[in-house]
Amino acid sequence: MRDPMPLTEMKSYTGRQEVPSDFDEFWDQNLSELSSSYEYKLTPMDFGLPTLDCYELRFKGTNDATVFAKCVFPKNKSNIPVVFTFHGYMGQSPDWSDLFQYPAVGYGIVAMDVRGQQGKSTDPQSVIGNTVKGQIIRGATAGRDQLFFKDVYLDVYSIVEIIASLSFVDESNLSVFGGSQGGALSLVAAALNPRIKRAAVFYPFLSDFKRVLEVGNRDEPYDELSRYFKFSDPFHKTEDTILHTLSYIDVKNMAHRIKAPVKLFTGLEDQICFPSTQFAMFNRLSCEKEMVLLPEYGHEDLHVMVNDSIFDFLTGFDVVVKTQLD
Template sequence: MPLQEMKTYKGRQEVPDDFDEFWDKQIQKVNENLPYKIVKRNFGLKNVWCFDLFFEGTNNGIVHAKCVFPAYCKKAPVVFRFHGYMGQALDWADLLQYEPMGVGLVAMDVRGQQGQSVDGEAFYGNTVLGHIVRGAVDGPEHLFYKDVFLDAYSLIEIVSDFEMVDEDKLYTWGDSQGGALALVSAALNPRIKKCATQYPFLSDFKRILELGPTTLPYEELFRYFKFYDPFHKTEAKLLNTLSYIDVKNFAHRIKCPVLMFTGLEDKTCFPSTQFAIYNRILSKKDHILLPEYDHEPMFYYVSSAVSNWLLGTKFPLEPPDTSSKTFKDEFRR
């Protein structure tokens, strides 16, 4: 799709009429006093609290998150960091990046993937490859990602009540699946004050079907039809069900500022599906486009830009100009 067309593109399907009602009811079902357990980690680090957080998710799930907080702050801002598809939370060493700035970092393991979170639900239908269609044959109430989205909502609720947390400075950040969770968290939980997202997953499923099975994370959509419904008799029903976890349909619920990064060569989460989200966001927003990048780690600028934007810090985004006469004169001096 040409870039000019993408700038106004909002996706192939509209939001279901009862979308907000559906999600408001799901949130109401979440236990207000969620039981949780904290397991302290001792890495020999001074002035740093590291601990595992476990809590009960919906449908018999057990959700795990790694938490790193500066021990010297009475009230610390918190960044909720979400990981990519089929992965797990960052390593503990990688979670220390915000602590020197007096900021806490909380990284959730998505249930049923590579981390310590446990998926306790039973599903009918295809469970061979992937999570998008898991539970879809039974309708929106039974979707796997419905529970994952509620896990993220619950995590924010629990952490925001911690004594050392500044509940007025809660932020989300993630890439791919994590980018989707960062956006959905901001849409479902108004406690989130800023959201940064990089090439978000789980958007515009009908558009994905049009583009064809060219990307592994979305391949399960095509496997569903190939092995379960080769004549596409249930396509309309399936797409309607999936519309309740389609991230573009959450965009209108987001009230906080959003920063999005998109690689225009992305062949995993196609740029048009990302624009379908961005163009529906009604709050303050900014879209940074990187023409040469695919669905891959983006250069150092992104990490620094996100820190600057989320936290209001002033890290230099550009290296010094070593070719300038001023630099050379100062160096020789």
């Protein structure tokens, strides 16, 4: 089912719920409780590549998790700009060979495995409530402090801090990109960590939960919301409470914190992360922003011209080309 909201209405739509009054206080408090001295280990990986340095990064996250990431940097370089990328829901970081594009032009790249999904990050947290494929709703019945994605968002903040602290990294030139869950986490990185200078985002997940319920999205992974109510609260007695709790991880509510330029790619045929939920986030941004509409695209891999546009935006090549043309 295509998004039932007309495009003309989407262009001014800002979502079904407002930001909780203590939203910034909640996140600022959580960030302040993170240790300024991170426990991490960079392990060199010898792939016989003469121009690249590859590392496995592991660091201690909240709730005793161990967070894993792949890191690739140009060899024997200093002041290296770095791009962070985040994968889609239930996935993992790309293969090593898929990460060589940015180092080829002098950028480092860092790809984090989200805890509790298919990669090497661990997730030892025990929770009360539905955990049947249910990381969106996980912890919501116990309150905002127990939300699964609260800890993932703190992992995102922490990995940026760790990489920024490396002696060979240019901490003033850090960017993010990703799609779906990765798009949401890219927005979170820009919202929580002012070190991020650019964000390229495509069809972001985790936005405008009440709209998702209203539309009746039954596709993965938003079916987790309907699953919760169907089997745990068929009369929706807890709907207001659950949605209020989830509002603390709703990325549209992060928009006002983002200062870095954002370039958003939205497929108008998206039946997973409906375009209206993406507009709800985009229309709340007060930073420099651009939205690129893709009429023939759904929630799928990006193809011709789109990936080059993301690459050019993150590396600044689009500015170089424009200057040359001018």
